[in-house]
Amino acid sequence: MQKNVTIDINGQPHRQAVEPRLLLVHFLREVAGLTGTHIGCETSLCGACTVLLDGRAVKSCTVLAVQADGRSVTTVEGLAQGDKLHALQEGFWEEHGLQCGFCTPGMLMCSHDLLANHPTPTSADIREAINGNVCRCTGYQNIVNAVKNASRKMAKRVSARAGAR
Amino acid sequence: MIPANFDYESPRTLSEALDLLASRQDAKILAGGHSLLPAMKLRLAAPSVVVDLGRIAGLNHIRESGDRIVIGAMTPHADVASSKILHVACPLLAQAASQIGDVQVRNRGTIGGSLAAAHPAADYPAAVLALDAEIMAVSRSGERSLPATKFFTGMFTTELRPDEIITEVRVPRTEGASVAYKKFHHPASGYAVVGVAVRIKKAGTRIDSAAISITGVGHIAYRATAVENALRGKPLGVIAEAAAHAAEGVEVLSDYYASAEYRRHLATVFTRRALEQALEASGK
Amino acid sequence: MARNGKANGKGNAKLAAVWVGKKLKRKEDPRLIQGTSHYTDDLKLPRMLFCAFTRSPMAHAEIRAIRTDAARALPGVVGVFTAHDLTGLGMVPCAIQMPGLNLPPHPVLATERVRYVGEPVAAVVAENLYTARDAAEAIEVDYEPLPVVVNMEKALEKDSPVIHQQFRTNRAFTHALKNGDIQSAFKKADRVVKQRVINQRLAPVAMEPRAVLGEYLPGENRLTVWSATQIPHLLRTQISVMVGLPETAVRVIAPEVGGGFGSKLNVYAEEGLVPWLAMKLGRPIKWAETRRENITSTIHGRDTINDLELALKKDGRILGLRVRILADMGAYHQLLTPLIPQLTALMQAGCYKIPAIDIEIQGVFTNKMSTDAYRGAGRPEATYNIERIMDVAAHELGMDPVELRIKNFPQAKEFPFTTVTGLVYDSAKYQESIKRALRLSGYDSLRRRQKSGWKNGKYYGVGVSTYVEICAIGPSAATPAGGWESGTVRIEPTGKVTVLTGASPHGQGQETTFAQLIADELGIHPEDVNVVHGDTLAVPYGIGTFGSRATAVGGTAAYLATQKLKTKMARLAAHLLGAKPADISFGRGRLSGKGSKKSISFGELVMAAYTARNIPAGFEPGLEATHFFEPSNFTFPFGAHIASVEVDGETGEVKIDKYVAVDDCGNVINPMLVDGQIHGGIAQGMGQAMWEELIYNEEGQIVNGTMMDYALPKAHLLPEFTLDRTVTPTPVNPMGVKGVGEAGTIASTPCVVNAVCDALSVLGVKHIDMPLKPERVWRAMQQAQASAQLEPQPNDTPSSSRAKRGISVSEKAARSKA
Numbered sequence A: 001m002q003k004n005v006t007i008d009i010n011g012q013p014h015r016q017a018v019e020p021r022l023l024l025v026h027f028l029r030e031v032a033g034l035t036g037t038h039i040g041c042e043t044s045l046c047g048a049c050t051v052l053l054d055g056r057a058v059k060s061c062t063v064l065a066v067q068a069d070g071r072s073v074t075t076v077e078g079l080a081q082g083d084k085l086h087a088l089q090e091g092f093w094e095e096h097g098l099q100c101g102f103c104t105p106g107m108l109m110c111s112h113d114l115l116a117n118h119p120t121p122t123s124a125d126i127r128e129a130i131n132g133n134v135c136r137c138t139g140y141q142n143i144v145n146a147v148k149n150a151s152r153k154m155a156k157r158v159s160a161r162a163g164a165r
Numbered sequence B: 001m002i003p004a005n006f007d008y009e010s011p012r013t014l015s016e017a018l019d020l021l022a023s024r025q026d027a028k029i030l031a032g033g034h035s036l037l038p039a040m041k042l043r044l045a046a047p048s049v050v051v052d053l054g055r056i057a058g059l060n061h062i063r064e065s066g067d068r069i070v071i072g073a074m075t076p077h078a079d080v081a082s083s084k085i086l087h088v089a090c091p092l093l094a095q096a097a098s099q100i101g102d103v104q105v106r107n108r109g110t111i112g113g114s115l116a117a118a119h120p121a122a123d124y125p126a127a128v129l130a131l132d133a134e135i136m137a138v139s140r141s142g143e144r145s146l147p148a149t150k151f152f153t154g155m156f157t158t159e160l161r162p163d164e165i166i167t168e169v170r171v172p173r174t175e176g177a178s179v180a181y182k183k184f185h186h187p188a189s190g191y192a193v194v195g196v197a198v199r200i201k202k203a204g205t206r207i208d209s210a211a212i213s214i215t216g217v218g219h220i221a222y223r224a225t226a227v228e229n230a231l232r233g234k235p236l237g238v239i240a241e242a243a244a245h246a247a248e249g250v251e252v253l254s255d256y257y258a259s260a261e262y263r264r265h266l267a268t269v270f271t272r273r274a275l276e277q278a279l280e281a282s283g284k
Numbered sequence C: 001m002a003r004n005g006k007a008n009g010k011g012n013a014k015l016a017a018v019w020v021g022k023k024l025k026r027k028e029d030p031r032l033i034q035g036t037s038h039y040t041d042d043l044k045l046p047r048m049l050f051c052a053f054t055r056s057p058m059a060h061a062e063i064r065a066i067r068t069d070a071a072r073a074l075p076g077v078v079g080v081f082t083a084h085d086l087t088g089l090g091m092v093p094c095a096i097q098m099p100g101l102n103l104p105p106h107p108v109l110a111t112e113r114v115r116y117v118g119e120p121v122a123a124v125v126a127e128n129l130y131t132a133r134d135a136a137e138a139i140e141v142d143y144e145p146l147p148v149v150v151n152m153e154k155a156l157e158k159d160s161p162v163i164h165q166q167f168r169t170n171r172a173f174t175h176a177l178k179n180g181d182i183q184s185a186f187k188k189a190d191r192v193v194k195q196r197v198i199n200q201r202l203a204p205v206a207m208e209p210r211a212v213l214g215e216y217l218p219g220e221n222r223l224t225v226w227s228a229t230q231i232p233h234l235l236r237t238q239i240s241v242m243v244g245l246p247e248t249a250v251r252v253i254a255p256e257v258g259g260g261f262g263s264k265l266n267v268y269a270e271e272g273l274v275p276w277l278a279m280k281l282g283r284p285i286k287w288a289e290t291r292r293e294n295i296t297s298t299i300h301g302r303d304t305i306n307d308l309e310l311a312l313k314k315d316g317r318i319l320g321l322r323v324r325i326l327a328d329m330g331a332y333h334q335l336l337t338p339l340i341p342q343l344t345a346l347m348q349a350g351c352y353k354i355p356a357i358d359i360e361i362q363g364v365f366t367n368k369m370s371t372d373a374y375r376g377a378g379r380p381e382a383t384y385n386i387e388r389i390m391d392v393a394a395h396e397l398g399m400d401p402v403e404l405r406i407k408n409f410p411q412a413k414e415f416p417f418t419t420v421t422g423l424v425y426d427s428a429k430y431q432e433s434i435k436r437a438l439r440l441s442g443y444d445s446l447r448r449r450q451k452s453g454w455k456n457g458k459y460y461g462v463g464v465s466t467y468v469e470i471c472a473i474g475p476s477a478a479t480p481a482g483g484w485e486s487g488t489v490r491i492e493p494t495g496k497v498t499v500l501t502g503a504s505p506h507g508q509g510q511e512t513t514f515a516q517l518i519a520d521e522l523g524i525h526p527e528d529v530n531v532v533h534g535d536t537l538a539v540p541y542g543i544g545t546f547g548s549r550a551t552a553v554g555g556t557a558a559y560l561a562t563q564k565l566k567t568k569m570a571r572l573a574a575h576l577l578g579a580k581p582a583d584i585s586f587g588r589g590r591l592s593g594k595g596s597k598k599s600i601s602f603g604e605l606v607m608a609a610y611t612a613r614n615i616p617a618g619f620e621p622g623l624e625a626t627h628f629f630e631p632s633n634f635t636f637p638f639g640a641h642i643a644s645v646e647v648d649g650e651t652g653e654v655k656i657d658k659y660v661a662v663d664d665c666g667n668v669i670n671p672m673l674v675d676g677q678i679h680g681g682i683a684q685g686m687g688q689a690m691w692e693e694l695i696y697n698e699e700g701q702i703v704n705g706t707m708m709d710y711a712l713p714k715a716h717l718l719p720e721f722t723l724d725r726t727v728t729p730t731p732v733n734p735m736g737v738k739g740v741g742e743a744g745t746i747a748s749t750p751c752v753v754n755a756v757c758d759a760l761s762v763l764g765v766k767h768i769d770m771p772l773k774p775e776r777v778w779r780a781m782q783q784a785q786a787s788a789q790l791e792p793q794p795n796d797t798p799s800s801s802r803a804k805r806g807i808s809v810s811e812k813a814a815r816s817k818a
Helices: A024-031 A087-094 A103-117 A123-129 A141-164 B014-023 B036-042 B076-083 B084-089 B091-098 B103-108 B113-116 B125-128 B225-231 B236-243 B258-284 C031-034 C067-074 C129-138 C183-190 C234-245 C269-281 C291-297 C337-346 C379-397 C401-408 C430-441 C444-456 C508-523 C550-579 C602-611 C672-690 C743-763 C774-790 C798-817
Strands: A003-009 A013-020 A050-053 A056-057 A071-072 B007-009 B027-030 B050-053 B062-065 B066-071 B134-139 B140-146 B152-154 B164-174 B178-185 B192-203 B206-215 C050-055 C061-067 C079-083 C120-126 C142-146 C171-179 C190-200 C209-219 C221-229 C249-253 C286-288 C301-312 C318-330 C356-365 C459-468 C487-490 C497-501 C529-533 C585-586 C590-592 C599-601 C626-629 C637-647 C654-664 C721-727
Touching: A003 A024, A013 A024, A024 A050, A024 C497, A050 A103, A050 B103, A050 C050, A056 B103, A071 C120, A087 A103, A087 C031, A087 C637, A103 A123, A103 B103, A103 C031, A123 C301, A123 C497, A141 B076, A141 C672, B014 B027, B014 B050, B014 B164, B014 C487, B027 B036, B050 C497, B062 B084, B062 C171, B066 B084, B076 B091, B076 B103, B084 B091, B084 B236, B084 C061, B091 B125, B091 C079, B103 B140, B113 B164, B125 B178, B125 B192, B134 C337, B192 B258, B206 B236, B206 B258, B236 B258, B236 C721, B258 C721, B258 C774, C050 C269, C050 C291, C061 C120, C061 C129, C067 C129, C079 C129, C120 C129, C120 C269, C171 C590, C183 C301, C183 C318, C183 C356, C183 C672, C190 C379, C209 C269, C221 C269, C234 C249, C269 C286, C291 C379, C301 C379, C318 C337, C318 C626, C337 C356, C337 C379, C356 C599, C379 C401, C379 C459, C379 C599, C379 C743, C401 C430, C401 C459, C401 C798, C430 C444, C430 C459, C430 C654, C430 C721, C444 C459, C444 C637, C444 C743, C487 C550, C497 C508, C497 C550, C497 C721, C508 C529, C508 C550, C550 C590, C550 C626, C599 C602, C637 C672, C637 C743, C654 C672, C654 C743, C672 C721, C743 C774
Parallel strands: A003 A071, B007 B050, B027 B050, C050 C286, C221 C249, C318 C356, C497 C529, C654 C721
Antiparallel strands: A003 A013, A050 A056, A050 A071, B062 B066, B066 B164, B134 B140, B134 B164, B178 B192, B192 B206, C050 C120, C061 C142, C079 C120, C171 C356, C190 C301, C209 C221, C209 C286, C301 C318, C459 C637, C487 C497, C487 C626, C585 C590, C590 C599, C637 C654
16 A cells, blocks of 8 residues: 655655655655654645745645655755855745744745746746735735845846856 | 555556556546545545556647647647637637636646546636537447537536546637636635636627637536527627626525525626627737 | 844845844644644653543533543442542633622533533543553533523623623623714714624644543652743643642743644633542552544634624715624633733724724623634734724725725824724725735726626626734733833853743744744844743743744744843953943854954853953853843734635635735744745635634534534645735834734635625625535525615616626526536
8 A cells, every 4th residue: 555655855865655645745854854844734725834846935734745756856955056046045044034033935946937937037926826825914015125125136147157257 | 744654556548547546446536636635635525446557658739630639638728828829810828728727726726637636616617518518428338429518427426437537628719709817816725716717709890600608507517508599690789688698597596605696696797798898909 | 133232114125134034944844744742631740641521512511410430430430520529729710800790600520500511521540541541432421401592692692691690691701992982983974884794613623632641749748830821920820829839849840742723722621620520549640631522622713793884985085984893701600711802993994094982892601612812812803893894884885895994094204103992003005915916816807707706607706805813912001911021141152042921832933943043133043942831840930932923022022031141141252352331242152352353152151151260350150040021012014915815606616716915014034934924824714715614503512523524624625825025123122023823814704704795795795604514605686686676776877887787697507507
């Protein structure tokens, strides 16, 4: 009844025999021990469990671990490069884009998907892009500011890299 | 939050999948999983075997084929929403896809899965009806083409047989037509309280033909034939009058968020607005 | 606030502070943005078991039988427990004592009856979460349905089913607050304005659902309970009573807590049962709530019916206010359930001079989950009542709602101001808040847009709410379980500072703000100040975080503990420097004598206190001080909010296009965090005004019990908020801070409803109940248009002229549709 799955999480392969019904979010939290990905609803709505699956934001409570077999997952724990925070993490920190922090990992991963496709979003773009992520603390305004902050930083870094070439 | 246990099959080919469906009576097909898994997590569904189509090659594509665009059943909503081909050749489908759920849902949910789920307030059903799309399904006994207009049979039910799998959706090129998808979003679920898809062809200042379909209002999306009839051959000025027939002959849904009376009213307003938007877009 | 510890009364800009007043990035954030922090459900202990509950699907029923065999037979199931198995475990507590309160027993698992959907009936413990859930699903319960009552007015009727038979009534209590000559106020009135308003039931929906982990070590006789709570110490006391261990054997830890909004200011059945089961089974047990459980079985907020009557003179002067409130308790009293409506009574006068008041509240039992404190707790209801009736009155008198408000404000010189409900408001300048809000919102141009819009069939509305709220809860005499707070400041030998606070922040950021505060006092860097909270073994007894109290009460305790330490350090420094203690000052990492001629580094001084070789006679070694701060009064933040909305005349959809908030929470320690609290508060209040409503049907079933149905505010639904503030320090604490956690919520709900009713006043719409769902707004418009067409009114009142204009607008709208 159990299936062997191997999921690459933040660059590390995790191999485990699991029940087919095991949700990806539980694989991340219970098998891989990465508890930064949270569970905030059971109806695929709140977005707290958002991770990147092969680079795209998905709700890991609505993916079976067996579906992710052989694929790669990025969680909030994989955003920073060593001590160097991702621009989005810096943005959330600098703009006070979080309070209790519970929705934050999902917000970060969803914003990551947005900036990958739209590097310079408007406030309205950001608000639309995170409408599958619920935050009860911030009223979203500083989250919007945080994503813009990151967008500016990333643009600057891209142009700096281009200049260096 | 936790589904009941089930057997999991992950066929690599369509024919393997069809064999599994034929041999396991209560098998459920898992496409993007955004209808099935939520139901299983709430234990509203508890299939004994789940057949995952995710590893079958050749079901995820958008390509031109003569006067049609063919969308593979496993194509996620996000790909439909952002498809350059569809933006040119069939923007209505892309517009509808772009308004489904949220980013994460659109990244994962698939067109085949959504159509097969036949949710009464889903967006795609309205779009495929207005487009007179064909839904291609296969079983071990062969392939058949199901016209969208005959596909939906009721709330969560379709013409699909349990041993059939949707492989692709074929939509016409709509260059030259005016199209729009206008939706009143439920503030929590994002589903359509009312969603109206329109495809009209003008002949000068008259309406040559109109295909209008509405989701969220009845037990399943439907073609608003009374509106279509009231528009056909008429001057553009009749749209408000025609829109009043939006929920004619329909048993209108009612829930805590929107009563039947209000939904009926919204159907009229949004039908008119969708028509106006389509004409405005084509006027440019 | 400042070095000498005196409030300077002039606001932040003038403070001689280095860190206080700065937008310091939060110390909490690195662990939160990297996902390396631990909420309760993130914890995993060796041999840990998982708990799941079987809950009642019936709102009111006799339990005939519970069949657990199938559940027990599942591999991996360790135990199944029903009420019969819980001998020795106490009841779910309620902290409220009041005369005539009907206080029913509240068992941890339902005994012979269930009284609301979601009431726990059986608990399962298993080796893993999935098995625990399977087992909970496998338990079969035979219920004999009883008649259900969910409507408060029906519950008070003679023939209603009675939920707790021993009381023979569903009335939980009656509470009255009367002052002034209400009879003559209404006799003298030129106009009496009446309105019934409903404050609907809300689900708090903190993003982190509740979770409890219990571990018992018999050798040490130590029970450790991790819980997503706002009140670790109060919870420890209650758990010790429930499980029958001495309080010294119980340790409660509130690890990272993902929001509370009052829903974790409680003691729940699971918080007693899970630790008790861990004791019985000898293994750690964890339970994490699902969202559906969270919506059925975590406390709800509000749910009151309010009949308001305001007596006024023609010129708008208020003479008296009469309020009748029905407050839904749900089926049981949770920790503070009956207290919440009493806060409504206390704050009912708002920021107005009201000579006479007459309030009567009845608490009512129904077959629903308990209500309790939810962001604002009683004050949003009070503010909504007074701010709505003020608007209704303004429209009936033909006055601008701003003018009516200003007319009834107390003047700044009247503070401290004693209200008709007996409170003493500490300090305020209500006139200044509204003046700024008017300017910032462009009020006059909004009014102009509204007028021209009405002529063109567009419905723009402007809503105002001026509010005052009660914070820094509070003097112990006025609170059920102590209103003080504790603070300990310990300077470690290396010069690093540990602050232990009895407050228990869960998103508010006190690890940062307290560090700013203490760093300034000691003349060091906030990085060197580590704020510890939420562990009853580490922190002296405290009360917790709720009622916008953590900084105003807990911060003051830490501040005063620091003053004690500074006195001691000054004595040692004077000894070492040959100076006078009174001349020692703190700053830039040094302690200096008069004129800074002689100084010693902070680190050296601290080390001297620990090495204790050269200390003054009788000097107690070490550097640690604790203060238990008992506030002399509440604080009363205030402000003025203005919302501008557009209502879709065809569909009733409301778009909030502008929102301006001018708030005053006294002195500000970190403006970025204060703004964050206001943003979140506004959003939550808007949620109530616009979308949120937990609906029980006649059978007592929740109709919209998941996030797919219960509409929370989301990013794309909310406008951008424009904030400003005034700073009126409170004299109640030495820092002059008032509290800000609930202000936004309290103000924004009436503000938005006022704006929408204002937009539709042209049609003769007087009031629409929340939430302002499109259909409800649409129906209000339909009804107003229909009645305006049917009933020609006398033409001397302003409302009838509005109604007339309404007809023309409706005709225009009808034409445009045709």
